[in-house]
Amino acid sequence: MVLRWLSSLFLSACLITSLFAQNKSLTTGEVDNRVNQLLSQMTLEEKIGQMTQIPGGFVRGPEKPEDLIRKGIDGSVLWINDPVEMNRMQHIAVEQTRLHIPILFGLDVIHGYRTIFPAPLAMAASWDPKMAEAAQAVAAKEARADGFAWTFAPMVDIARDPRWGRIIEGSGEDPYLGAAMARAQVRGFQGEDNDLSNPDHVLACVKHFAGYGAADGGRDYDSSYIPEDLMWNVYLPPFKAALDAGVGSLMSAYMDLNDVPATGNRWLLHDVLRQTWGFNGFVVSDAQAIGSLVTHGYARDGSDAALKAMNAGVNMDMASFTYYQNLAKLVKAGQISTAEIDAMVRPILAAKIRLGLFEHPYVEPHSQQVAADPHSAELARTAAQRSMVLLRNEGSLLPLAKSGKYSSIAVIGPLADSGDDQLSMWGHIGKPNPPVSVLQGIRNKLGDAVRIEYSKGPNITREYPSFFADALHIHTDPKQTAEEAKKAFDDALATAKRNDMVILVLGEGSIMNGEAASRASLDFVGQQEQLLEAVVATGKPVVLVLINARPINLLWASEHVPAILEAWVPGEQGGNAVADILFGDAVPGGKLPITWPRTVGQIPIYYAHNLTQQHEDAPDFKSRYWDLSSFPLYPFGYGLSYTTFSYSNIHISNPQPGVGSTFEVTADVQNTGSRAGDTVAQLYIHQQAGSASRPVRQLKGFERITLAPGETKTVHFKLGKDELTYWSPSLRKWVEEPEQFDVWVGEDSTAKLHSNFKLID
Numbered sequence: 001m002v003l004r005w006l007s008s009l010f011l012s013a014c015l016i017t018s019l020f021a022q023n024k025s026l027t028t029g030e031v032d033n034r035v036n037q038l039l040s041q042m043t044l045e046e047k048i049g050q051m052t053q054i055p056g057g058f059v060r061g062p063e064k065p066e067d068l069i070r071k072g073i074d075g076s077v078l079w080i081n082d083p084v085e086m087n088r089m090q091h092i093a094v095e096q097t098r099l100h101i102p103i104l105f106g107l108d109v110i111h112g113y114r115t116i117f118p119a120p121l122a123m124a125a126s127w128d129p130k131m132a133e134a135a136q137a138v139a140a141k142e143a144r145a146d147g148f149a150w151t152f153a154p155m156v157d158i159a160r161d162p163r164w165g166r167i168i169e170g171s172g173e174d175p176y177l178g179a180a181m182a183r184a185q186v187r188g189f190q191g192e193d194n195d196l197s198n199p200d201h202v203l204a205c206v207k208h209f210a211g212y213g214a215a216d217g218g219r220d221y222d223s224s225y226i227p228e229d230l231m232w233n234v235y236l237p238p239f240k241a242a243l244d245a246g247v248g249s250l251m252s253a254y255m256d257l258n259d260v261p262a263t264g265n266r267w268l269l270h271d272v273l274r275q276t277w278g279f280n281g282f283v284v285s286d287a288q289a290i291g292s293l294v295t296h297g298y299a300r301d302g303s304d305a306a307l308k309a310m311n312a313g314v315n316m317d318m319a320s321f322t323y324y325q326n327l328a329k330l331v332k333a334g335q336i337s338t339a340e341i342d343a344m345v346r347p348i349l350a351a352k353i354r355l356g357l358f359e360h361p362y363v364e365p366h367s368q369q370v371a372a373d374p375h376s377a378e379l380a381r382t383a384a385q386r387s388m389v390l391l392r393n394e395g396s397l398l399p400l401a402k403s404g405k406y407s408s409i410a411v412i413g414p415l416a417d418s419g420d421d422q423l424s425m426w427g428h429i430g431k432p433n434p435p436v437s438v439l440q441g442i443r444n445k446l447g448d449a450v451r452i453e454y455s456k457g458p459n460i461t462r463e464y465p466s467f468f469a470d471a472l473h474i475h476t477d478p479k480q481t482a483e484e485a486k487k488a489f490d491d492a493l494a495t496a497k498r499n500d501m502v503i504l505v506l507g508e509g510s511i512m513n514g515e516a517a518s519r520a521s522l523d524f525v526g527q528q529e530q531l532l533e534a535v536v537a538t539g540k541p542v543v544l545v546l547i548n549a550r551p552i553n554l555l556w557a558s559e560h561v562p563a564i565l566e567a568w569v570p571g572e573q574g575g576n577a578v579a580d581i582l583f584g585d586a587v588p589g590g591k592l593p594i595t596w597p598r599t600v601g602q603i604p605i606y607y608a609h610n611l612t613q614q615h616e617d618a619p620d621f622k623s624r625y626w627d628l629s630s631f632p633l634y635p636f637g638y639g640l641s642y643t644t645f646s647y648s649n650i651h652i653s654n655p656q657p658g659v660g661s662t663f664e665v666t667a668d669v670q671n672t673g674s675r676a677g678d679t680v681a682q683l684y685i686h687q688q689a690g691s692a693s694r695p696v697r698q699l700k701g702f703e704r705i706t707l708a709p710g711e712t713k714t715v716h717f718k719l720g721k722d723e724l725t726y727w728s729p730s731l732r733k734w735v736e737e738p739e740q741f742d743v744w745v746g747e748d749s750t751a752k753l754h755s756n757f758k759l760i761d
């Protein structure tokens, strides 16, 4: 007892001294020394403890978390969002375990902790990586202020199927844009200097490695079948970009990749990740994914699953306790060596050391003070403005006059006054600030100048309940009876008729996007399409604002609704930002990071496809449908503005560049309208021949620029090895081929301004 008291007194003294000690970043050698010292004192059980992540809240383990921690099973804890509880657990880990190793607390801080920014897909629509970096830096600072040193982000899965609910968590369909956003987010979380000892930084975790976005049928968790060249050329580049930016941890994916579960996949986790890319951080499985290796029909039982995940290269078991229950036996049976266990534990300890957790294990929660910084809300508002995409604006209905033109406005729809639905499912897991709904944003903007009348219309609900709605206490609309829904519909229509114009806010709620939120249809949920059509039939001017997480069926809307603004899942300032755009205080400049299909039947549809057959004299013989255009409704990279731009003078610095050389493509962009505005200049290439068929176009450069009316700017793009190399399936290696290339610069993936060059051997 006395000994325990003395040792905790000693520890507290150490902690207090270290609190005042300078928090400096350690060299790799210093970190290694400390890791080796610790490892030399650890028992096998303690090592396995570091390889175990305990679930708090959502899922129960085999023993109470505190009992496990007391035994040194305290690598990490997730899903606890209460700093008091975290400190309580940390005291047990630090004061009541033999080696006093602190717990690493992790949480899904995906698009903000208190200040909630637009969801990642929306951020990608800004085509503004610097802004994504700044937003994640705020998220890191707020999360760390409440004791979270680890975020399970960025999610960089390429997704080409909008039925997949998790499309919202990533950056869309394109590897080049995806890589840029991945890099930016890692820098935001870990800092440009990657100094994890900085109390404003968190350890990032790039996920889900790899191919999760290609789930069969868009059904979450389903198998992915991805040929090796698509892995290298499309699905892996954002991960590589995150690694190049210094990401310290990585999460394996749930699904089978080409019939081998990603969490037991040695090709992915060893050959690619460690051997080819030299990753030296640690890999955590996705939640319960090691245990699920049995479900896949890949492992015979828990022991086999632990062995297979270990052999593949998973350092930490998230929430399945398969390592905890099996690894020691496997070591004792000689199936795993102590050296192999040590290799797994090393990067986990190194991360804890680099994060300064040994010196600062506890938290004085102060995220509220951090979030009070007015710049954070401003950044969230700017980010939301910059991520919104104007899809249609017939007759320049937008921007709306703030006064004079309409004396009354109807704001209608299930998402018009539902700020909570402006957060993705993960946006609810931290301590989100109260969000500003679209209705509130419009009221803030117009004050008493215009009469505003709100009507919700019928509720929108999910067919099958959502686990996360309960787990994260997310608001959900109750199911209505047919009479209740009819009354709500009639009220909304009457409201539309009574007012001079209508802003309809439709889409999907929080529980309809994210994990376990795939859809078979892309149609509007519930009666929203009918409501939209009925409101348009009143003859009032209608603006449709979409709060949604994926492209939805706008076939009718795109021909009948004069103005459509895609606001995505815009975060806490979404309502203010929508009002800024609708009333002209901000000019839309976001561009689609995904191809927008006409109907669900076109999926998969993405701009960087191959062209396989085209006969001028026999137009039937090409890849198309006879009942619908094979073109998307809106192409990748598309988005309107309140002004117009023209692109001219494409110039290639060297029309016959050598393989391996770097050269420049420039073009002039002019604002040809009467308002200042942003455009995203996009560069696409096409390789005309080679050892494999190449996509019709590939994005290889972009820059978001602001131009005053009449102003012209020259945009500069670099082309070289990084942009021109691809992984050839026939040669099974990376190649930069001496061939003829097309190059286009323009506003979207259908850009017309064209030039070409020949790469010389």
Ligand code: BGC
Pocket (backbone or CB within 6 Å): 078, 108, 152, 207, 286, 287, 515
């Ligand atoms: C998700 C991950 C997430 C983890 C922890 C899993 O269900 O797939 O993306 O990071 O839970 O919350």
